[in-house]
Amino acid sequence: MADLFLEYPPCSTCKKARKWLEEHRVSFEARHIKEDNPTAEELKMWHQKSGLPLKRFFNTSGLVYKNLSLKDKLPQMTEEEQYQILSSDGMLVKRPLLIGDDYVLVGFKEKEWEERLL
Numbered sequence: 001m002a003d004l005f006l007e008y009p010p011c012s013t014c015k016k017a018r019k020w021l022e023e024h025r026v027s028f029e030a031r032h033i034k035e036d037n038p039t040a041e042e043l044k045m046w047h048q049k050s051g052l053p054l055k056r057f058f059n060t061s062g063l064v065y066k067n068l069s070l071k072d073k074l075p076q077m078t079e080e081e082q083y084q085i086l087s088s089d090g091m092l093v094k095r096p097l098l099i100g101d102d103y104v105l106v107g108f109k110e111k112e113w114e115e116r117l118l
Helices: 012-023 040-050 063-067 070-076 079-088 110-117
Strands: 003-007 028-032 097-099 104-106
Touching: 003 012, 012 110, 040 079, 040 097, 040 104, 063 070, 104 110
Parallel strands: 003 028
Antiparallel strands: 003 097, 097 104
């Protein structure tokens, strides 16, 4: 089964990640994170599979994150509330995301991707 690649096509990091996947012949199914944003259920599943802190799934440098003052609000929110707010707008989610059968990669760090995929 092909990995699921969540991207925002105009994003330069997403473009680099896509190019890297294509160059290394990693099969993937692309999904536009803003037009088809992840559901709270998907995010919960990916978060659990990743073993990462939930905060890593937030695009902390994005305008939506800053406009909602999430830096101050997140510590008081339950995980369920965080999944709900993440699923409300794809621009809140850190990208790109690569979801495989037994892993989730958040953001594009070439070394991490090489270790996991090659």
